[in-house]
Amino acid sequence: MAARRVLKAVLVDLSGTLHIEDAAVPGAQEALKRLRAASVMVRFVTNTTKESKRDLLERLRKLEFDISEEEIFTSLTAARNLIEQRQVRPMLLVDDRALPDFTGVQTHDPNAVVIGLAPEHFHYQLLNEAFRRKQQEKNSNS
Template identity: 55%
Template sequence: MLNQRVLYVISKVLSPRHLSSMSFAKIRTVLVDLSGTLHIDKDEIPGSIAAVNRLSQSDLNLKFVTNTTKESKQCLLDRLTSIGFSVQPSQIFTSLTAARCQIDKMGVRPFLMLDKRALEDFKGLDTTNPNAVVIGLAPDDFNYQTMNTAFRLIVNGAALVAIHKGRYYKRPDGLALGPGPFVSALEYATDRKADVVGKPERSFFLSAIEEFQCRPEECIMIGDDVRDDIGGAMATGMYGILVKTGKYRDGDENQIDPKPTFTADNFSKAVDHILQNL
């Protein structure tokens, strides 16, 4: 009887609710996705500006991590500032940053399939006689001629670097294809695998928190993409909060195993959950 009583008490103390509270006890760093989580194009997702301010006033490290490839870091900063967010340049970590580091490390001459607004982050690179293909979100370049140029380069030995393989994203007019389907098309046609540098890659998340000298289990990621944001972060050992905004679709929280640490209606609710459970 004593053993049963002990087990009963333990089961009550370690209920899911208590485990949720306990799991946030050591959080030191919060990573936050941008598009679809804080804003959609030029519009704030209601409550996000105030929620960012609440996080900034806490003792937590805060970093904004994004797979956005259609804008340079400066363009992205200008957009966030114009919406009303208070963000420092050092707080933004993008997949373009990770891609530039990878290209420099490889020492290659890239054929850049990128939006013109993103090219600022690749200044100084030699792009003559390319021996690598770098592909991001570039709707104007996703045509037969450009895709065929990339195909021929890869078939002839060029490396394929994908800034990320996002399937789709949210625009003001609805969901739109991301670069992932086009990367997959090149992989299929060339029988080559892309070197992916953005979310959900483990290296991306670890690079984002490197300056804080904290462990993955001391970090939490907030985002609207259950696979790239939440699944990727949790695979490194981080916690993950999925928000029901942006590209979120009903039932997304059931698409990964383990499921998100928590699912919130929006970013503001996610921040409340973190601050109340620290």
């Protein structure tokens, strides 16, 4: 008889799994409670770049999900981690609601660009500026 593997952790996507916009997916709160009762480590992931982790957490709590900020990993979290690891100063082309996730990040004289879902920032002038900065950085490293 084969040994049964013990489930140690579960990664749960947020959008479309626990909620759709400002509505909980039916049965999602109960499913989360059952996972927690099973003593499984639960972490929540999302690729959204439209809002800060704090705003996302507030929305989930309003929908009666028992989730802590430390349990959520977003694409903005990944971007911030990379910025800190590489010690770069990004030009942030992200939605204004996402900016709190970059509090304390140095953005003067940018040498990198972070792009998120932010249609208001996708226009010729800003994208041209980002491209020119990249070219300047490339030329200074030659």
